[in-house]
Structures are given as C-alpha cells and as structure tokens.
Amino acid sequence: MADLVEFKQHPVDTLRVGKGFSLADADPDATPGYKGNKADGQTILAELDGALAELQEKLFAASRFGGKKRLLLILQAMDTAGKGGIVNHVMATMDPQGVQFKAFKAPTEEEKSYDFLWRIEKEVPGAGMVGIFDRSHYEDVLIHRVHNWATPAELKRRYRAINEFEARQTDAGTKIIKVMLNISKDEQKTRLLARLDNPAKHWKYSSNDLKERAFWGDYMGAYQAAFDETNTEAAPWHVVPANKKWYARIAVQQLVLGALSDMKLEWPKAEFDVPIERELVDRS
Amino acid sequence: MADLVEFKQHPVDTLRVGKGFSLADADPDATPGYKGNKADGQTILAELDGALAELQEKLFAASRFGGKKRLLLILQAMDTAGKGGIVNHVMATMDPQGVQFKAFKAPTEEEKSYDFLWRIEKEVPGAGMVGIFDRSHYEDVLIHRVHNWATPAELKRRYRAINEFEARQTDAGTKIIKVMLNISKDEQKTRLLARLDNPAKHWKYSSNDLKERAFWGDYMGAYQAAFDETNTEAAPWHVVPANKKWYARIAVQQLVLGALSDMKLEWPKAEFDVPIERELVDRS
Numbered sequence: 156m157a158d159l160v161e162f163k164q165h166p167v168d169t170l171r172v173g174k175g176f177s178l179a180d181a182d183p184d185a186t187p188g189y190k191g192n193k194a195d196g197q198t199i200l201a202e203l204d205g206a207l208a209e210l211q212e213k214l215f216a217a218s219r220f221g222g223k224k225r226l227l228l229i230l231q232a233m234d235t236a237g238k239g240g241i242v243n244h245v246m247a248t249m250d251p252q253g254v255q256f257k258a259f260k261a262p263t264e265e266e267k268s269y270d271f272l273w274r275i276e277k278e279v280p281g282a283g284m285v286g287i288f289d290r291s292h293y294e295d296v297l298i299h300r301v302h303n304w305a306t307p308a309e310l311k312r313r314y315r316a317i318n319e320f321e322a323r324q325t326d327a328g329t330k331i332i333k334v335m336l337n338i339s340k341d342e343q344k345t346r347l348l349a350r351l352d353n354p355a356k357h358w359k360y361s362s363n364d365l366k367e368r369a370f371w372g373d374y375m376g377a378y379q380a381a382f383d384e385t386n387t388e389a390a391p392w393h394v395v396p397a398n399k400k401w402y403a404r405i406a407v408q409q410l411v412l413g414a415l416s417d418m419k420l421e422w423p424k425a426e427f428d429v430p431i432e433r434e435l436v437d438r439s
Numbered sequence: 440m441a442d443l444v445e446f447k448q449h450p451v452d453t454l455r456v457g458k459g460f461s462l463a464d465a466d467p468d469a470t471p472g473y474k475g476n477k478a479d480g481q482t483i484l485a486e487l488d489g490a491l492a493e494l495q496e497k498l499f500a501a502s503r504f505g506g507k508k509r510l511l512l513i514l515q516a517m518d519t520a521g522k523g524g525i526v527n528h529v530m531a532t533m534d535p536q537g538v539q540f541k542a543f544k545a546p547t548e549e550e551k552s553y554d555f556l557w558r559i560e561k562e563v564p565g566a567g568m569v570g571i572f573d574r575s576h577y578e579d580v581l582i583h584r585v586h587n588w589a590t591p592a593e594l595k596r597r598y599r600a601i602n603e604f605e606a607r608q609t610d611a612g613t614k615i616i617k618v619m620l621n622i623s624k625d626e627q628k629t630r631l632l633a634r635l636d637n638p639a640k641h642w643k644y645s646s647n648d649l650k651e652r653a654f655w656g657d658y659m660g661a662y663q664a665a666f667d668e669t670n671t672e673a674a675p676w677h678v679v680p681a682n683k684k685w686y687a688r689i690a691v692q693q694l695v696l697g698a699l700s701d702m703k704l705e706w707p708k709a710e711f712d713v714p715i716e717r718e719l720v721d722r723s
Contacts, residue, residue, distance in 0.1 A: 216642040247531040358500040
C-alpha cells in the first residue's frame with residue numbers, strides 16, 4: 156500500500172474565511188494544504204474514519220455523565236455541490252444515536268408563520284450530539300436576498316439575529332463549523348448534465364435547478380454578504396473548494412476531526428468499582 | 440478473492456416466528472440457512488451493501504412523486520445483543536435523509552402521562568423513509584410484564600392495541616419487520632465482562648444491566664408472550680440468533696433487502712422532456 160499522504164497545512168487554517176476574504180477569488184478547483192491526488196485522498200479518508208468514530212463516541216459518552224459539549228456542522232452550497240455525499244460519509248462513520256441530522260427544505264406554512272429561527276432552534280444538537288444541517292437558517296439570507304424576498308433592513312436584522320443565535324449555541328457548549336462547498340458554475344453544468352444522462356438520477360433533477368442557476372452571480376454576492384456579516388469568532392465560516400469531490404470530503408473530515416480533537420475528550424471514568432462489578436457479573 | 444457464499448434458505452423463511460414457535464428451543468448459536476463462516480459473512484455483507492443502498496434510494500425517490508411505501512424495522516433484544524452494531528451497519532449503507540432512527544429510552548414524565556403508543560406514533564416513518572426503532576412499544580409489554588408494572592388485563596389491552604396500531608401502519612403503506620436478537624445468557628456474561636475489561640466501554644456499563652440480567656427467565660417468558668400475542672401477518676416477528684454477531688448482521692441485512700425487493704421499486708420516470716432540458720442546461 157502507498158504511504159499516507161497527509162495535509163501539509165490544516166484546512167482549519169487554509170479554508171477559514173479571514174478578514175478581506177473574497178469568494179470571487181477562491182478557486183473551486185484548488186486543494187489547499189494537500190499535495191496528494193484522488194487516490195491519496197480516498198486512502199486518508201478511510202484511514203481517519205476510525206479516529207473520527209472514536210472521538211464521536213467519546214463526545215456522546217461524556218454527555219451521559221453530564222458533559223455539555225456538542226458539535227454543529229452547517230453545510231451550505233449551490234445545488235449539486237455534493238452536500239449529500241459529505242453527509243453520507245461523515246454519518247456513516249458515526250454512531251447514529253449520537254447524530255442529529257436535519258435537511259432543511261422550503262419552509263412549511265406553519266414554519267413561515269414564525270420567525271425564521273423557530274424551526275432551526277428545534278433542531279439544534281443536544282449535549283453530546285453531532286448535529287448536521289443540510290442547508291440551514293442561511294437560506295433566509297441567501298435565496299431571500301437573491302430574490303428580494305426580504306428588504307435590506309430585514310436582511311440586516313437577520314444577520315444580527317443569526318450572530319446572536321449562534322453565540323447562544325456556543326455559550327451552551329456547541330462548537331459550530333460553518334461550511335460553504337464552493338463549486339464553479341461550469342462544474343455545476345457538468346453535474347446537471349450527468350444527472351440528465353442517468354435515468355436513476357432523474358428524480359433529483361428539477362427545472363427549478365436551472366432557474367436558480369440563472370442567478371449564480373447573485374448567489375455568490377449573497378454568500379459574500381453572509382461571510383462579511385456572520386463570520387464570527389464563535390462560528391467561523393470555511394469555504395471548501397468542491398469541484399474535486401474527494402478533496403471536499405477530506406477537508407470536511409479534517410474540520411470535524413479538528414473540532415472534536417480540540418475538545419480534549421476523554422472516556423468517562425467508571426463510577427463503579429470495576430473488580431467488584433466483575434466479580435458480580437462472573438457469579439451471575 | 441473467495442467465492443461469495445450465499446444463503447441456502449432465506450432468513451425470512453428460516454427466522455420468521457411460526458405457529459407453535461418456542462423461544463426456549465431457538466438456538467442463539469445457530470446460523471440458519473447459511474453454511475459460510477464469519478469471513479464469508481463479512482464478504483456477503485459488504486457485497487450486498489450497494490444493492491441495499493440502491494433500493495433505499497428508490498424507496499425515497501418514489502415518495503418524491505407520491506409514493507406511499509415505507510419500511511419500519513423494529514429491534515428488540517436483551518442488553519449487549521448487538522442492536523447498536525446492526526443499526527450502525529444498516530444506516531451506514533443508506534442515505535441519511537431517507538432514514539428515521541429512534542432509540543427509545545425509559546419514558547420521560549411527559550411521555551408517561553400519555554398512552555404508551557403516544558411517543559411511538561410521533562416517530563413512525565414518513566412516506567419513502569426507512570424507520571429504525573432501537574427498542575420500541577414492546578418495552579411496555581416486556582419490562583412491564585417482567586416487573587409487574589402492568590396487570591395481566593392491562594397487558595392484554597396493550598397487545599391488542601399494538602396489533603391495531605401496527606395494522607394501521609401497514610394500511611398506510613408501511614412494511615413492518617420485527618426482530619428479536621436472540622443471545623444466550625452465557626454470551627451476555629461474556630460481553631458484560633468484556634465491557635468491564637475495556638475502559639473505553641465502561642460508560643456503556645450500568646449495574647442496572649446486572650439487575651435486569653437476574654430476570655433472564657422472566658424476560659424470555661415475556662418475549663414468548665409477545666410473540667404469541669403480536670405475531671401478525673401484517674407485522675411478523677423474526678428471532679435472529681445473535682451469539683455470532685456476524686450472522687445477526689447478514690440475517691437482518693437479508694430481511695431488509697427482502698422487504699425492499701418485495702416492494703418492486705422503480706426509479707421514477709422523468710416528468711420533464713430530457714433532451715429539451717439537456718439543451719437548456721447546455722446553453723446556460
């Protein structure tokens with residue numbers, strides 16, 4: 156087997172949105188911090204799954220003994236960028252009882268009758284959980300901005316509300332990782348055509364995809380505005396180049412691994428006397 | 440690579456609880472219908488994951504176009520029988536957005552203030568979903584029977600209520616698979632001792648496990664009664680020998696595969712004109 160090609164620089168450093176970040180200058184084809192190729196990426200992905208699974212189990216275990224830490228991964232992207240594949244991969248390595256996954260669709264009539272954060276609050280991860288949002292409250296400042304469904308003043312209110320909401324989650328023990336998967340407009344075309352060429356993928360296609368695609372530039376502007384307004388210390392944004400699916404996967408895996416490692420998780424100490432309990436089981 | 444060792448008889452036939460079934464006579468060490476060893480089992484498990492993933496995606500896709508079919512896998516077992524590992528495996532192959540997983544713990548005060556099926560009803564799978572229950576409403580006729588928390592008359596009422604509840608799910612398009620993972624009392628001892636010998640597993644151990652273990656015979660009686668009373672055509676029970684974890688996994692995989700295959704699922708037909716749409720995307 157080939158040697159493991161590791162990251163030279165950690166994605167938390169290379170992909171984190173910094174001061175003066177410009178989405179227009181971010182290259183969707185790049186593989187920041189990583190010199191390996193697709194095969195190397197697949198190897199490292201598989202290699203680190205065990206570590207990821209163990210950290211997630213420790214996080215969950217700690218919560219059974221009063222631990223309050225938890226993780227929330229927020230994924231946003233243009234259609235076909237590969238959110239689904241990333242969710243599948245991250246979740247496949249974890250124990251389902253420790254994961255809260257939520258795909259936010261267009262809001263229902265009931266959801267629309269409340270403030271935009273009402274339906275989000277109900278889905279935030281409990282203590283010990285890894286929460287994964289496939290789309291999120293950011294839709295309310297992305298598609299809403301693109302189609303002028305909200306006034307500039309209302310958008311401003313929402314950015315502020317989001318920052319307060321996310322800071323409150325952080326105060327409760329939640330580490331928030333916000334990820335925008337960055338594909339190019341050309342790459343989206345390739346992927347939409349591939350969907351149309353495969354009858355098993357037709358159900359995923361909607362002519363609405365094409366309608367939104369026409370607003371590409373406006374979406375990029377809305378993402379840039381979201382970064383400018385909501386890239387906080389507590390809940391930083393990361394822009395992950397996603398034209399190469401394998402890179403996006405290992406980058407997100409690194410971000411999640413990094414966040415869990417930073418928590419310095421330990422297995423809970425037994426609250427019982429192990430030798431005594433062992434003796435009791437043995438005689439039972 | 441070795442040849443694929445397939446099942447000689449399908450678990451749906453060999454493991455299904457039939458008339459006159461006696462749990463006391465079921466061998467937890469057996470591997471009904473399967474002649475292969477552990478390595479063969481692991482090979483077939485991996486081999487069939489792709490088919491399972493495709494069937495699940497078809498089920499989900501159909502629901503986007505009005506399909507009402509769905510699946511509910513109910514797992515019951517004595518502690519350490521391996522429910523968790525089976526859930527992990529089944530879910531790892533599926534798209535998280537098409538899976539509703541629920542681990543039922545001891546009921547909360549609010550849940551206890553309602554009829555026992557109140558909290559269950561809220562978790563039944565939606566159209567197109569695969570629901571997985573780790574424990575279920577059967578706790579209310581198992582542990583409740585063992586500890587006399589319910590009178591015989593109340594238990595009788597619950598069996599009937601369960602049958603009516605499950606028939607209603609079936610009427611709504613739900614295929615129900617009920618599985619009891621059958622381990623021996625000796626095997627449980629081995630697994631509890633292994634937990635105690637591994638500090639990374641101490642958090643999973645509770646001295647309560649030992650307390651319930653003392654009621655082993657009563658639990659077996661409660662399971663037998665549940666089979667006698669709720670093994671309906673609409674929602675049949677399967678007793679899966681689980682002393683060999685690898686066998687339990689391939690057996691449950693077969694049961695889920697079989698149920699999804701029986702649904703005769705097809706990819707939804709495109710409701711748009713593919714060549715026209717292709718042209719529009721190409722020019723966009």
